[in-house]
Amino acid sequence: DGGITQSPKYLFRKEGQNVTLSCEQNLNHDAMYWYRQDPGQGLRLIYYSQIVNDFQKGDIAEGYSVSREKKESFPLTVTSAQKNPTAFYLCASSVTPGWASGYTFGSGTRLTVV
Amino acid sequence: DQQVKQNSPSLSVQEGRISILNCDYTNSMFDYFLWYKKYPAEGPTFLISISSIKDKNEDGRFTVFLNKSAKHLSLHIVPSQPGDSAVYFCAASEEGGNAGNMLTFGGGTRLMVKP
Numbered sequence: 001d002g003g004i005t006q007s008p009k010y011l012f013r014k015e016g017q018n019v020t021l022s023c024e025q026n027l028n029h030d031a032m033y034w035y036r037q038d039p040g041q042g043l044r045l046i047y048y049s050q051i052v053n054d055f056q057k058g059d060i061a062e063g064y065s066v067s068r069e070k071k072e073s074f075p076l077t078v079t080s081a082q083k084n085p086t087a088f089y090l091c092a093s094s095v096t097p098g099w100a101s102g103y104t105f106g107s108g109t110r111l112t113v114v
Numbered sequence: 115d116q117q118v119k120q121n122s123p124s125l126s127v128q129e130g131r132i133s134i135l136n137c138d139y140t141n142s143m144f145d146y147f148l149w150y151k152k153y154p155a156e157g158p159t160f161l162i163s164i165s166s167i168k169d170k171n172e173d174g175r176f177t178v179f180l181n182k183s184a185k186h187l188s189l190h191i192v193p194s195q196p197g198d199s200a201v202y203f204c205a206a207s208e209e210g211g212n213a214g215n216m217l218t219f220g221g222g223t224r225l226m227v228k229p
Binding site for chain 2: 004006009033035041042043044045048058090092103104105106107108110
C-alpha cells in the first residue's frame with residue numbers, strides 16, 4: 001500500500017539536543033511538506049520541498065532544518081535553537097507542488113522536551 | 115495575523131442533527147478552499163473542497179458553502195453520526211493547483227456527535 005510514514009510516533013528531547021524526525025513516502029510524490037500543530041494554532045508550515053535537492057522555508061522555519069536528498073525522504077531536524085519545540089509534527093506530500101486537494105498526511109510525531 | 119480562522123474551537127451536536135462548522139478568511143486572493151478531518155494521533159485526511167467559482171459543493175452527507183463577499187465558508191454535515199467526531203480543519207490556497215501555492219490552515223474545530 002502506498003502511503004507516507006513518520007517515525008517515531010513519540011519522541012522526547014532533552015534541552016540542548018538536536019533531534020531528527022523521519023518522513024518517508026512511497027507515493028512517487030514530487031512535493032513534501034512539514035507542518036507543526038499547536039493547540040488552537042492550526043497547522044503551520046515549517047519547510048517544503050518541490051523537488052529533490054531543493055527546499056524552501058515556510059512560515060516558522062527558525063530552529064529547524066531539512067534535507068531532500070531522495071524523492072522519498074524529507075527528514076526534519078529540530079535544533080537546539082528552536083525555543084519551544086514541544087508540538088505535534090506532521091509531514092505531507094503531494095503529486096505536484098501546490099496541488100491543494102492532493103495532500104497526503106502522515107500520522108505525525110509528537111515531540112516533547114523533557 | 116491568522117489569515118484563516120475557525121472561531122469555534124469546539125461544537126457538540128446530537129446524532130442525526132445537522133453539524134455546521136464555520137471558517138472565515140481575510141486574504142481575498144484565496145480561491146480554493148478545503149476541509150480536512152483529523153482523528154487523534156492521526157494525520158488529517160481530505161474531506162471536501164470548493165473552488166471560488168462555485169458557491170456550493172456537495173458530497174454525500176457533506177456540503178461546503180462559500181460566500182466570497184463575506185469571506186466565509188461553512189461545512190454542513192447532515193445527518194451527523196458519532197463517527198464524525200473529530201477535529202475539522204479549514205484550509206485555503208491562492209491560485210489553487212499552481213506550483214508553489216501552499217495551504218493555509220485554520221485552528222480547527224473539534225466536533226463531538228453524541229449518540
